Amino acid sequence: MSLKSFLKIKILTSDIKLKKNYINLIDYGVGNIFSISKSLEYLNFKCNFVKKPSDLIENKKIILPGVGSFPNCKKLLKKNQLNKLLIKEAKKGTPLLGVCIGMQLLMDYSLEIKKTKGLGLIGGFVKKISNDKINKVPNIGWRNVTFKKKFFENKKNFFYFVHSYKIQLDDKSFQTSYIKYGDNIIPTSIQKKNIFGCQFHPEKSGKDGINFLKKFLDE
Amino acid sequence: MKKDKNFRFISRLDIKDQHVIKSINFEGLRKVGLAKDYALKYYNENVDEIFYIDAVSSLFDKTFVRNFLQMACERIRVPVTVGGGIKNVDQAKNILKSGADKIAINTAAVKNPDLIKKLSDLIGSQSVVSYIEAKKKESNDTWEVYINNGKENTGIDIMRWVEIVQKKGAGELLVTSVDREGTEKGFEYDLYNKLSKIVDVPMIANGGCGKIKDILEISKNISVDGVALSSVLHFDKFKINELKKFFKNKNFNIRY
Numbered sequence: 001m002s003l004k005s006f007l008k009i010k011i012l013t014s015d016i017k018l019k020k021n022y023i024n025l026i027d028y029g030v031g032n033i034f035s036i037s038k039s040l041e042y043l044n045f046k047c048n049f050v051k052k053p054s055d056l057i058e059n060k061k062i063i064l065p066g067v068g069s070f071p072n073c074k075k076l077l078k079k080n081q082l083n084k085l086l087i088k089e090a091k092k093g094t095p096l097l098g099v100c101i102g103m104q105l106l107m108d109y110s111l112e113i114k115k116t117k118g119l120g121l122i123g124g125f126v127k128k129i130s131n132d133k134i135n136k137v138p139n140i141g142w143r144n145v146t147f148k149k150k151f152f153e154n155k156k157n158f159f160y161f162v163h164s165y166k167i168q169l170d171d172k173s174f175q176t177s178y179i180k181y182g183d184n185i186i187p188t189s190i191q192k193k194n195i196f197g198c199q200f201h202p203e204k205s206g207k208d209g210i211n212f213l214k215k216f217l218d219e
Numbered sequence: 220m221k222k223d224k225n226f227r228f229i230s231r232l233d234i235k236d237q238h239v240i241k242s243i244n245f246e247g248l249r250k251v252g253l254a255k256d257y258a259l260k261y262y263n264e265n266v267d268e269i270f271y272i273d274a275v276s277s278l279f280d281k282t283f284v285r286n287f288l289q290m291a292c293e294r295i296r297v298p299v300t301v302g303g304g305i306k307n308v309d310q311a312k313n314i315l316k317s318g319a320d321k322i323a324i325n326t327a328a329v330k331n332p333d334l335i336k337k338l339s340d341l342i343g344s345q346s347v348v349s350y351i352e353a354k355k356k357e358s359n360d361t362w363e364v365y366i367n368n369g370k371e372n373t374g375i376d377i378m379r380w381v382e383i384v385q386k387k388g389a390g391e392l393l394v395t396s397v398d399r400e401g402t403e404k405g406f407e408y409d410l411y412n413k414l415s416k417i418v419d420v421p422m423i424a425n426g427g428c429g430k431i432k433d434i435l436e437i438s439k440n441i442s443v444d445g446v447a448l449s450s451v452l453h454f455d456k457f458k459i460n461e462l463k464k465f466f467k468n469k470n471f472n473i474r475y
Contacts, residue, residue: 034316038292038318039296067315068342131419136421138344138345138420138421140391141267141444158475160297164344204298205297206297209296
């Protein structure tokens with residue numbers, strides 16, 4: 001090996017190991033990864049796409065996205081053996097943010113299509129939102145979210161939602177924000193120590209979404 | 220309008236190659252500008268959503284999707300819906316991978332309604348928009364479903380069609396009035412009033428908006444959740460900021 005190429009490899013590895021602003025983005029074949037990675041890049045983070053457990057950069061935060069159906073997301077996570085990795089990392093204390101179905105996956109189980117087990121990191125389950133003529137299901141669009149004051153301070157809080165199912169927490173104290181939707185109170189973000197989740201799509205929520213992501217990244 | 224009803228403002232961008240184009244009644248194309256520039260401009264003006272529709276159905280082309288869509292979605296941090304020539308599940312998946320949130324289908328769904336079910340099972344019904352082009356039958360108060368940019372009459376009654384797409388799992392309807400499209404004469408209110416009897420997913424009205432008052436009028440329909448606008452924005456009749464200020468002052472529940 002020439003000195004030049006040796007140095008090149010050395011620089012490359014140090015780039016991966018030492019760069020402070022890497023973030024692990026779980027990439028298990030569900031959509032939406034493009035937009036969230038662009039938002040993270042905008043915030044000066046580099047995305048490390050985790051397709052299999054060995055891809056993970058240790059001691060870096062993890063984002064678990066999710067779109068489509070809960071059973072399909074769960075199936076794909078399991079197929080790539082990422083479910084065990086996520087449980088291990090969460091228990092170790094690595095900050096983890098689940099987005100949309102990524103948040104729902106943190107729960108014990110979901111009733112979407114068929115009862116499917118989640119990661120069991122947060123007590124509770126996922127159930128369908130009840131609808132009426134004005135508050136339709138799926139809940140699609142921008143909603144004004146109410147945050148716990150200490151959790152997130154932002155001027156306006158308009159976030160974009162696309163979902164038909166909501167989480168039901170065993171312990172309500174993990175809820176950090178909510179929206180009222182007809183007769184439903186929908187928890188829109190949660191935190192249990194190092195484990196975070198949001199039902200809305202921060203990567204699709206303009207400036208407010210960027211601020212929310214920033215909060216997780218700055219934690 | 221009830222105060223707790225939400226309302227969305229969507230900019231509709233008809234694209235051909237990399238350009239935004241605009242037509243009247245789907246005839247006579249006119250180039251407006253680069254699609255990515257327009258999307259960014261509306262994003263910066265606080266638009267709630269972007270709806271790209273490819274006029275020449277190039278979305279089956281993987282290279283086009285990669286080259287165009289990724290660039291067009293990169294700096295847009297609001298939801299993006301994409302339609303135009305999507306024929307199967309793989310194309311839809313490819314489009315979502317490039318940064319879009321929803322896909323809109325019309326022609327392929329008419330030819331094979333089960334495609335809606337297939338798509339909604341796979342990517343979730345919230346990501347499947349049934350795009351409908353409706354044209355009034357001259358003889359009576361019924362509308363028929365058109366395909367191929369309002370050129371081809373399928374002879375299907377719109378009420379029957381909407382029942383079908385909802386049953387198959389479409390998560391949203393985007394209904395364009397072929398007669399009003401590009402005319403700026405106001406929305407076709409009768410059409411949406413008729414549809415509101417059977418619609419139970421979000422519905423977006425499109426075609427005919429000429430002034431802010433037109434939007435105020437259509438927003439009174441309980442089933443209409445938003446409007447998709449094109450010429451009024453492209454030709455600077457009013458700006459999205461202005462529009463939002465107007466609705467905010469009227470105590471509407473909108474994102475501002």
